[in-house]
Amino acid sequence: MTAEVLVIGAGPAGLCAAAAAREAGAEVRLLDAADATGGQYWRDLPVSRSDGSESSLHHDWAHYVRLRDSLESDPGVRVDLGAHVWALGRDDRGIRVDVVHGQADGTERATERIRTRSLVLATGAYDRALPIPGWTLPGVFTAGAAQALAKGERVAVGKRVIVAGAGPFLLPVSQALGQTGARVVAVVEAGRPGHLARAWLRRPSELLAARGKAAELGGYVWDMLRRRVPYRAGHGVVEIHGRHEVEAVTIARLDARWRPIAGTERRFDCDAVCLGHGFTPRLELAIAAGCRLDERRFVEVDDAQLTTVPGVYAAGELTGIGGADLAQAEGRIAGWAAAGGALDADPLAPARRARSRMRGFAARIEDAHGIGADWPRWLRDDTVVCRCEEVDRATLRRVAAGTDASGLRSLKLTTRAGLGACQGRVCGRTVEQLLAAHLTTPGGTRSEVVGTDRRPVAAPLRLGELARYGEPSATPSCSAPQKEQP
Numbered sequence: 001m002t003a004e005v006l007v008i009g010a011g012p013a014g015l016c017a018a019a020a021a022r023e024a025g026a027e028v029r030l031l032d033a034a035d036a037t038g039g040q041y042w043r044d045l046p047v048s049r050s051d052g053s054e055s056s057l058h059h060d061w062a063h064y065v066r067l068r069d070s071l072e073s074d075p076g077v078r079v080d081l082g083a084h085v086w087a088l089g090r091d092d093r094g095i096r097v098d099v100v101h102g103q104a105d106g107t108e109r110a111t112e113r114i115r116t117r118s119l120v121l122a123t124g125a126y127d128r129a130l131p132i133p134g135w136t137l138p139g140v141f142t143a144g145a146a147q148a149l150a151k152g153e154r155v156a157v158g159k160r161v162i163v164a165g166a167g168p169f170l171l172p173v174s175q176a177l178g179q180t181g182a183r184v185v186a187v188v189e190a191g192r193p194g195h196l197a198r199a200w201l202r203r204p205s206e207l208l209a210a211r212g213k214a215a216e217l218g219g220y221v222w223d224m225l226r227r228r229v230p231y232r233a234g235h236g237v238v239e240i241h242g243r244h245e246v247e248a249v250t251i252a253r254l255d256a257r258w259r260p261i262a263g264t265e266r267r268f269d270c271d272a273v274c275l276g277h278g279f280t281p282r283l284e285l286a287i288a289a290g291c292r293l294d295e296r297r298f299v300e301v302d303d304a305q306l307t308t309v310p311g312v313y314a315a316g317e318l319t320g321i322g323g324a325d326l327a328q329a330e331g332r333i334a335g336w337a338a339a340g341g342a343l344d345a346d347p348l349a350p351a352r353r354a355r356s357r358m359r360g361f362a363a364r365i366e367d368a369h370g371i372g373a374d375w376p377r378w379l380r381d382d383t384v385v386c387r388c389e390e391v392d393r394a395t396l397r398r399v400a401a402g403t404d405a406s407g408l409r410s411l412k413l414t415t416r417a418g419l420g421a422c423q424g425r426v427c428g429r430t431v432e433q434l435l436a437a438h439l440t441t442p443g444g445t446r447s448e449v450v451g452t453d454r455r456p457v458a459a460p461l462r463l464g465e466l467a468r469y470g471e472p473s474a475t476p477s478c479s480a481p482q483k484e485q486p
C-alpha cells in the first residue's frame with residue numbers, strides 16, 4: 001500500500017511526528033516493532049496486570065495517554081504494532097519499506113511492502129554498556145533493561161544493586177529500582193566531580209531555559225538523598241565478582257581519561273549490577289536509506305529535520321542523544337515538515353523553541369559524561385568483549401596484530417566478533433574502539449566504522465520469508481489488508 005506520511009517508531013519522537021503530520025493535513029501510518037506505543041520512555045504495564053499506576057514511574061504519563069489515544073482514535077491515522085521494518089530502499093517510485101508483522105517466534109506472520117514519498121525515521125537508540133571483567137555473570141544488566149523491567153513489569157533486577165556507568169540516565173534508573181523495592185548500594189558515575197561541576201554549571205542561563213529538565217534532575221537527586229543512596233562521581237566498576245552469579249563489585253577511582261587509579265579499589269557486596277555508558281543510535285534504516293551521518297555518527301538533519309535524502313526525515317535519538325523532550329520537539333518538526341507544513345507556521349513555534357533549548361542540554365550531557373578514551377585499561381585479556389560469540393579481548397588483540405588487520409571487516413570475519421545474534425548491537429562500537437589502536441590505514445577509522453552500524457536485514461527474519469523476498473508469487477503466511485508483494 002502507499003502511505004502519505006509513514007512514521008517508523010512510536011516512541012516520543014514518532015508519536016509527535018505522527019500527530020504533527022496529521023495536524024498538517026496528511027494521512028499517516030505509524031509502525032512500531034513493539035507491542036505497545038511509547039518507545040523506551042513510556043511503557044504500559046502488561047494488559048493482564050494493568051492497575052492504572054503507570055504514572056508513578058513515568059514523567060508526563062497523562063500527556064502520553066492523550067497523545068496515544070488521539071492517534072489511535074483518528075481515522076486518518078493507522079497504527080500498526082508488532083510491525084518490524086526489516087529493509088528499506090529507494091527507486092523511481094519513491095521509498096520502499098519492507099515490513100514483517102508478528103513476532104519472529106509467533107505463528108501469525110505477514111509480510112508487506114509499503115511505498116511512500118514522505119518518511120519519518122524515529123527508531124531511537126540502544127543503550128550501551130562497556131565490557132568489564134565479570135560482566136557476563138547472571139545478575140549484570142544494562143541500565144536500560146533494568147529500567148524497562150521496572151517500568152514495564154514492576155520488577156527490580158535485584159535486592160542490593162549497584163548502578164554504574166556515566167550520564168544522567170543512571171539517576172532515573174536508581175529511582176525506579178528504589179520504587180520497585182531494590183536497595184541501591186551506590187550510583188557510580190565515571191565523570192569526575194570537578195569536570196561534572198564545570199560542565200553542568202557553565203552558562204547557567206542555558207540551564208535555566210531548560211528548567212523543566214533541570215527540575216526533573218533535581219527530583220532524582222532528592223530521591224537519592226531521601227533513600228541515602230551514595231553517589232560516587234569519578235569512579236567506575238572495574239571488576240564484577242561471583243562464582244555463579246553476581247556477589248560483589250570492585251570500584252576504583254578513575255582519572256580524567258577513565259584509567260583506574262591503582263590503590264583506590266574498594267569492594268561492595270551486591271546481587272545485581274546495572275551498567276549504562278550512554279546510548280548508540282539505531283541507525284540501520286537510516287543507513288539503508290542512504291542518509292549521511294555527521295562526524296559524531298548521528299543522522300545529519302537540517303532545520304526541518306530533513307536528512308540528506310529527499311523525502312526522508314529523522315527525529316529523536318537518531319539525530320543526537322538528548323532525552324524525551326528533545327525527541328518530541330524534533331518529532332513534531334519532522335512530522336509537520338514531512339506533511340508539507342511550513343516551518344515558520346505558528347503551531348510549530350513552541351517545538352522549534354524547545355528544540356533549540358534542549359539541544360544545548362544534550363551538548364552539556366555529552367561534555368559532562370562522554371566516554372573517556374582509556375576505559376580499556378580495566379579490561380583483562382580474558383574479558384569477553386563480544387558476548388554472543390564469546391570473543392575475548394586477547395583474541396581481538398592477537399588477531400588484529402597477527403593479521404595486521406587494518407579493517408574491522410577482516411577482524412570480524414576472523415574472530416566472529418559482532419556476527420552473533422545481536423549483530424554487533426552490543427559490542428560493535430566497543431570492537432571498533434579496541435581496533436582503532438591497530439588501524440594503520442589513513443582514514444580507515446572513518447570508512448570502516450559505518451560497517452558496524454550497517455545491517456541490511458534490520459530485524460529478525462525467518463529464512464522462508466527471506467527466501468520468498470523478491471518472488472512476485474509469494475503468498476504471505478496470514479492475510480492482512482492492502483498488501484503489496486515484494
Ligand SMILES: Cc1cc2nc3c(=O)[nH]c(=O)nc-3n(C[C@H](O)[C@H](O)[C@H](O)COP(=O)(O)OP(=O)(O)OC[C@H]3O[C@@H](n4cnc5c(N)ncnc54)[C@H](O)[C@@H]3O)c2cc1C
Pocket residue numbers: 008009010011012013014031032033034038039040041042083084085086122123124125126127143144145147148172279282285315316317318322323324325327458459
Ligand atoms: C532500554 C532503554 C530505556 C530507556 N529508558 C529511559 C527512561 O526511563 N527515561 C528516560 O529519560 N530515557 C530513557 N531512555 C532514553 C530514551 O530512549 C529517550 O530519551 C526517548 O525515549 C527517545 O525517544 P525516541 O522516540 O527517539 O526513541 P525510542 O523511545 O527508543 O523509540 C523508538 C521506537 O522505534 C521502534 N523501532 C526501532 N527500530 C524499528 C524497526 N526496524 N521497525 C519498527 N520499529 C522500530 C522501537 O521499537 C521504539 O519503540 C531509554 C533508552 C533505552 C535504550
